[in-house]
Structures are given as structure tokens and as C-alpha cells.
Amino acid sequence: QVQLVESGGGTVQTGDSLRLSCAPSGRTFSGYAVAWFRQAPGKEREFLAYFMLNTGITNYADFVKGRFTISSDNARVRSAVYLQMNSLKPEDTAVYYCATDTGMGSGARLWSSSSSYDYWGQGTQVTVSS
Numbered sequence: 001q002v003q004l005v006e007s008g009g010g011t012v013q014t015g016d017s018l019r020l021s022c023a024p025s026g027r028t029f030s031g032y033a034v035a036w037f038r039q040a041p042g043k044e045r046e047f048l049a050y051f052m053l054n055t056g057i058t059n060y061a062d063f064v065k066g067r068f069t070i071s072s073d074n075a076r077v078r079s080a081v082y083l084q085m086n087s088l089k090p091e092d093t094a095v096y097y098c099a100t101d102t103g104m105g106s107g108a109r110l111w112s113s114s115s116s117y118d119y120w121g122q123g124t125q126v127t128v129s130s
Helices: none
Strands: 004-007 010-013 018-024 033-039 046-052 058-060 068-072 081-085 094-100 124-129
Touching: 004 094, 018 033, 018 094, 018 124, 033 068, 046 068, 046 081, 058 068, 081 094
Parallel strands: 010 124
Antiparallel strands: 004 018, 018 081, 033 046, 033 094, 046 058, 068 081, 094 124
């Protein structure tokens, strides 16, 4: 079992930046990928970005390209994954979740889908005021 710990959320103003962190408690990541999703009140959870742990390949939802950047702390030992969020807007207000997989089974899956992930963090609230 992997416990993911997210941090970095908060309340900011339009145009501000935040950096979210996600780390597995007491260990390093061992799956194929780590992703960030978010869920706003009354809306479905939506994909933001994923980071492939072995290759460093990233992918983003179109609506965050150019504003959000996903990264890891160390190319050799992946102990944390970050989501840098710039030019925040009120519509970015949501609970942000990180997720990872077990590293077992096929690595060929749709990594932008929440169903590809096995472990989820508790979420961190991001509120952007106008």
C-alpha cells in the first residue's frame, strides 16, 4: 500500500502561482507514472498532467498547457513529484489530487485516465480569488 501525501495548496489571487508537492510516505515512487487531477464542486474529476517515472516524459491537458508544469525532484530517485501552477484563475479552484500506480502489469495504458491509477492522495484545496 502506498500513501501519497500532497501539500502546497492554499488561497491565492488571480495571476498568482502555487507549487503542489506529492510524495509517497516513507518511500520513493515505484510505479510507472504519477499524475495530478482536480475536482471542483459539482464537477467530475479531471486530468491535469502526468509524469512517467522512468523516462521523465510528461503530458498535459490542453487547458493547462503553458501554465502548469509537472516535474520530479531527482532523475535517479523519484521521491517527490511537483505541479507548478502559474497564472492561476478562479476557475482553477478545486481540490487537487495526485495519483500513482503499482508498477505492475502493462505500462501501456491511458495515463490520462483516473482508472489507470491505484493510489490517491487525500487532496489539497486550491482556491483562487478574483
